[in-house]
Amino acid sequence: MLKGIPAILSPELLKVLCEMGHSDRLVISDGNFPAESMGKNAIVIRCDGHGVPELLDAILKVFPLDTYTDKPVNLMEVMPGDTVETPIWDTYKKIVTKYDNRGEKAVGGIERFKFYEEAKTAYAIIATSEKALYANIMLQKGVVVEE
Template identity: 80%
Template sequence: MLKGIPKILSPELLKVLCEMGHSDRIVIADGNFPAESMGKDAIVIRCDGHGVPELLDAILQVIPLDTYVEKPMNLMEVMPGDPVKTPIWDTYKEIVAKHDERGAACVGNIERFQFYEEAKKAYAIIATGESAVYANVMLQKGVVIN
């Protein structure tokens, strides 16, 4: 155990977050996301018993978002005509506002199939048990300044 580290961050996940460099991306995927097939060239970490919001909050406690891009946090855009509500996005925006002074302004959307393509290039994908749909988040790591 470590002091000051959220308990939800497993040793495996902490190692990955530590290994990531500036501009590397990590996907926190909902339970429907094809993490294993998208993550053939990425590290896939299983966090099936957890939801995206609590992992997002914990991760943003230990890594900064990239300040060199306008939207270092991206959500998977809802497909046109898909009758889905995404209230979880409001939760994400509240979480990011606690950790980044840009708040919701640093959150963007990526079209679903483009999100998949970008996820294939991510450093890691975290597979969660999140049951909300369109609950996937892609984060771009910034520079840690002490």
Template identity: 75%
Template sequence: MLKGIPAILSPELLKRLCEMGHSDRVLIADGNFPSHSVGANAHVIRMDGHGVCEILDGILQLFPLDTYTESPVKIMEKVPGDQVATPIWDEFKTIVTKYDSREKAIGSIERFAFYEEAKTCYLIIATSEKALYGNIMLQKGVV
């Protein structure tokens, strides 16, 4: 056991987060995201039974966001015409704002472009999150 480390962060996850360098990205994916096929070249860690928000909050307690880019946090845009509610985005904003005060810290990417960006992530965390469009990508900054 270590002091000051959020309990939700497993030793494997801590190892992978520590391996990441400046500008590397981690995707915390909802339960519908094709984590293993999109993440064929990434490290994929399964965190079944957990939601994206609790993992996001745990990671941001230790993980510096990139200050060299305007929006180091990205979410997937809704498909045009999709009327599904996305209350999880408000939760994302609340959590990110605790750790980064920039107004534009969170940006968005068109769905298929998001999948392409996800293919270049160093790490993908597969969760059991049920919220639709509940995917969030973080770009690591400098400690």
């Protein structure tokens, strides 16, 4: 155990977050996301039993978002014609607002199949047990600035 580090962040996950460099991307996926097939060239970390919001909150405590891009946080957009509700997106925006001065403006969307293509180039994919649909989120890492 470490002081100030959320207990949900495993040693394996902390190592990966630390290894990531500026502009590297991290996907936190819902339970339906094909993490293993998308992550053939990425590090896949299993976080079974956890949801995306609790992991997102813990990760953003230690993970700076990229300030050189307008949308360092991206959600998988709902397919046209799909009637799925996405209230979890509001939860994500509130969490991002806690850690980034841009608030909701830092959050964008990527069409579903483009999201899959982007995910294939991510540094790491965290596979969760999140049951909400369209609950996948991609973060782009920034730099740590001394305060």
